[in-house]
Amino acid sequence: MSRPTPLLPVIAGFGVMLLLIVSVAVIGLSHIRRLNHELTSIVSDRSQKAELATAMSAMHEARHHALLHASFLADPFERDAAIARFGQLARDFIVARDRFLALPMDDKELALWNAVRQDVRFVEQDANLVIGLLEAGRTADARKRLEKNLAPHQIEMMATWERLVRLQQEKNRFALKEAGAAHEHARRLMLYLSIATLAVGVLVAWFVVRLSRRMEQDLFEEKNRAQATLQAIGDAVIRFDRERCVRYLNPMAETLLGKQSEASEGMPMEACVHLVDKERRADLTAPLLDEVLAGASAILPGAACLVSTHGMEFDVDGRCTPLQTADGTSVGGVLVLRDITEAREMQRQLQWQAEHDGLTGVSNRRLFEARLSRVLSSKRAADLPLSVMYVDLDDFKQVNDQAGHAAGDELLRQVAFILREHVRESDVVARLGSDEFGVLLVSCPGDKARQIAETIRTTILNYRLYWENRSFQIASSIGLVSVPPHWATLDECLSAADSACAQAKKNGRNQIVFHASAAAEGAPCPPQNRT
Secondary structure, eight states, X not given: XXXXXXXXXXXXXXXXXXXXXXXXXXXXXXXXXXXXHHHHXXXXXXXXXXXXXXXXXXXXXXXXXXXXXXXXXXXXXXXXXXXXXXXXXXXXXXXXXXXXXXXXXXXXXXXXXXXXXXXXXXXXXXXXXXXXXXXXXXXXXXXXXXXXXXXXXXXXXXXXXXXXXXXXXXXXXXXXXXXXXXXXXXXXXXXXXXXXXXXXXXXXXXXXXXXXXHHHHHHHHXXXXXXXXXXXXXXEEEEEETTSBEEXXXXXXXXXXXXXXXXXXXXXXXXXXXXXXXXXXXBOHHHHHHHHHTTOOEEOOTTEEEEOTTSOEEEEEEEEEEEEOTTOOEEEEEEEEEEOHHHHHHHHHHHHHHHBOTTTOSEEHHHHHHHHHHHHHSTTTTXXXXXXXXXXXXXXXXXXXXXXXXXXXXXXXXXXXXXXXXXXXTSEEEEOSSSEEEEEEETXXXXXXXXXXXXXXXXXXXXXXXXXXXXXXXXXXXXXXXXXXXXXXXXXXXXXXXXXXXXXXXXXXXXXXXXXXXXXXXXXXXXXXXX
């Protein structure tokens, strides 16, 4: 069963903390928005209502005083001015009334407003009668009307206005009280959430400390297991830092390098690890480090070898992997090497056995045909003369019959030796059959090939095999083909050489038959005999 990750409680704890913090922020913002709405309502609506109600009440009071003042004026112009002021106050009242009615009102406010309107209607009727008396110059009757009829209605109306103003003031006080209660509730809730956040934070911190200690212990145990694993594996493991200095060698690396891990720590990689190309002898360590420290993995080439401190060379293959931080910064790398000296030697032996004759040590037919095909298909084939020689041993069966197969095998080895002695290292000598050999002479003109063939024929003829107090002499029939530039196929070359060799045997053996090619027709010419 998979082990639950220890990060889940930490993530959950931090999630709860963030949720609580967000809750505190949301509640705070909501509370601020609500208080702002309440204050706006108080300031813009209720306060405005109270101000307008007070203003309209004052206007009615001022109008009453204007009429009363006009009733005591003897000068008609002054009375007209007082009456005009009464009319202006009426217009101002209408403006204030319209503003008041544009604001939202509840049932209590509407009831008081309707009562005020009823009182205003009676007051306006009496005021109009008083104004008519004043305009007629009947000031005494106007005062009498004011005192007897208008004044009581004015007192009732002002009392109603006072109730409306008090209602607005009470609403303002109630709104302020509600805002204060909401503020206190939000403050307590934020306090509780802050305490809960602190408690969760302490719990998460305790868990993180506990988790860190456990992770340190797990890392320590994992490190020990990793070191034990590295010491047990058969690959060499070398770790280095970004400064190209060695930081760790496992036991196999110590064996291959001939150095101890403690003594090598801090040494430059180029001084400790000497990787070269076995064929070109080119240094591989520096390019490998450059590539890995640039952030890319690197694989050693097939011809890589490791030179130890004692000068021993090991065929190795391996891979170098960069070590990087989470943001991709390179901090070093790990080089893993595997000693494949024995495996590569076995591979070379298998390759050699697949391409060579086990008895004579020369190439076999497979390699011979592959080399010939490669030469024919090369871009320089038209510029390089090529000769192919077939050598068939005469009377070889008699040696086997008279002296046994061991003598025959020794004779084949000696013939192979003779062939190798008379050609260049770049040429190919191969055993094509039981007593047949092939020789591939690259960049060899026809005249030179004939000289070599004659030398080989003479040497084989003069050779004596001494076996169990007996002497054996053999001869050879040789077919020689000189390939012109336009003669391109493998089958044509082999067929021509075999045909020339068969003609040599047919002509009496111990001969060389040169199979010439007619350049114009691109086909073989009749064989030419030479004894």
